[in-house]
Each structure stands twice: as C-alpha cells, then as structure tokens.
Amino acid sequence: MYMLIRLDDASEHMDVDKWYRVELLLDKYNIRPIIGVIPNNLDQSIVEKYEHNPGFWDLVKKWESKGWTIALHGYTHVYETDNGGINPIYNRSEFAGLPLSKQREKIRRGVNKLEMHGIFPKLFFAPSHTYDNNTLEALRLESQIRVISDTVANDIYFKDGFHFIPQQSGKVRNLPFRVITFCYHPNTMNDSDFEYLKVFLQKNLNKFRSFEELSFTNRKFGVVDWLLKFIYFGLKKIRFF
Numbered sequence: 001m002y003m004l005i006r007l008d009d010a011s012e013h014m015d016v017d018k019w020y021r022v023e024l025l026l027d028k029y030n031i032r033p034i035i036g037v038i039p040n041n042l043d044q045s046i047v048e049k050y051e052h053n054p055g056f057w058d059l060v061k062k063w064e065s066k067g068w069t070i071a072l073h074g075y076t077h078v079y080e081t082d083n084g085g086i087n088p089i090y091n092r093s094e095f096a097g098l099p100l101s102k103q104r105e106k107i108r109r110g111v112n113k114l115e116m117h118g119i120f121p122k123l124f125f126a127p128s129h130t131y132d133n134n135t136l137e138a139l140r141l142e143s144q145i146r147v148i149s150d151t152v153a154n155d156i157y158f159k160d161g162f163h164f165i166p167q168q169s170g171k172v173r174n175l176p177f178r179v180i181t182f183c184y185h186p187n188t189m190n191d192s193d194f195e196y197l198k199v200f201l202q203k204n205l206n207k208f209r210s211f212e213e214l215s216f217t218n219r220k221f222g223v224v225d226w227l228l229k230f231i232y233f234g235l236k237k238i239r240f241f
C-alpha cells in the first residue's frame with residue numbers, strides 16, 4: 001500500500017502561516033507532497049480571505065527544489081457549471097460540461113502563467129475533483145501533462161493516454177486501496193487536523209511515497225477498481241467519504 005499527500009489551493013492568496021505549519025510537519029517526516037497551484041485565483045471565497053502574497057512564486061520554486069511535485073489545479077478556481085463530469089465527487093465544476101474551446105483556453109492560460117514563473121506542472125487536478133473528457137483533450141492539446149490526480153480506483157491506471165492516480169480521502173486513514181492520495185486544504189486546517197495528521201504520519205511513515213517514487217505502468221482499470229469505485233460512491237451517499 002502506498003500513500004500520498006496532496007495539498008490543494010496554493011495560490012497568491014493563501015494562509016501563509018498554515019502552509020508553513022504543514023511544510024514543517026511534512027519536512028519533519030521527509031514527506032514530499034503534490035501541490036495544487038491555482039494559476040489565476042479568482043475564487044472570491046479564497047481571494048477575499050487572504051492577503052496577496054508577493055513571494056508566492058518563489059515559495060513554489062522552493063517547494064520544487066525540495067522534491068515537492070507541482071500540479072496545475074484549474075485556472076481560476078471559479079465554478080462555472082453544475083456538472084460532475086467523469087469523477088462526480090461534487091456536482092460543480094470549473095471544467096466539466098464546458099465546450100472544448102473554453103477548456104483549452106483555461107489550460108493554455110494556466111500552463112503559460114506557471115511557465116512564466118519557471119514552473120512546469122507534472123500533473124493536473126480540477127477544483128472539486130470534477131473534469132470531463134474535454135478536459136483531458138484540452139490537456140492533450142495545450143500541455144505536456146499526462147497524469148491526473150483524481151479518480152476512485154485501487155491503483156494507478158492508464159487510459160486514453162493518461163495515467164490516473166487515485167484520490168479517495170480528505171483525511172489520513174487506512175483504506176482498502178493499493179494507492180491512496182489524501183487531499184488536504186492547508187488554508188482551512190485546524191489544530192485537531194494537524195494533530196491527527198502528525199499522529200498518523202508517525203505510525204504509518206513507511207507507507208508514504210512521493211510522486212517521483214511512483215511507477216507508471218500501462219495497467220488498465222480492472223474489476224477490483226470497478227468494485228471499489230462502486231462501493232466508494234455507495235458509501236459516499238451515506239457520507240462515509
């Protein structure tokens with residue numbers, strides 16, 4: 001079993017103190033997470049809450065130099081549809097349901113903004129985990145990104161030219177999957193989240209891997225994946241996840 005940590009919603013507007021607190025904790029255990037960077041954050045629920053951080057892009061470079069992996073996390077982080085797409089964790093999306101031309105523009109602008117700061121994202125995940133086949137096509141046409149973090153499955157699988165890394169939980173815990181990504185939002189973490197994470201890391205440290213340590217084969221989505229996905233979305237209806 002392999003576990004990964006993903007930190008969502010890094011942008012020019014974020015809770016710098018909480019992000020630093022997560023950084024110290026992960027550094028202590030030598031865990032290298034995946035970071036979701038919002039290129040052009042226009043999400044008012046974040047932008048209005050946190051001051052603009054002029055040092056943000058240097059911070060991203062610093063994370064990268066420590067072996068942290070940078071992901072493209074949408075473009076504006078503003079929901080434009082109530083579509084759940086192909087990973088319907090929520091019925092809202094910045095991408096799913098939009099025409100290809102619009103999605104291409106978002107991906108192109110997002111990648112350009114990151115590249116302008118010398119950052120070349122290795123994977124993609126969308127706000128609220130929601131995307132569709134046009135999002136994949138947009139990534140194909142406008143970027144070098146061929147890895148998605150966000151699917152429910154037992155293990156990493158290869159489909160339509162992309163590797164999909166499962167992401168199943170917003171909190172560390174033992175779950176019956178071979179690869180598990182825990183997605184945290186440092187901006188909104190409280191003291192008990194930090195404490196719970198610390199205790200879990202101490203006990204399960206040997207299970208954690210970085211993105212660079214994963215192996216990407218051409219394994220297909222199989223029966224076990226299908227079964228776990230079916231159970232997952234069933235349990236989600238009763239709010240287990």
Ligand SMILES: [Zn+2]
Pocket residue numbers: 008009073077126127128
């Ligand atoms: Zn987000």
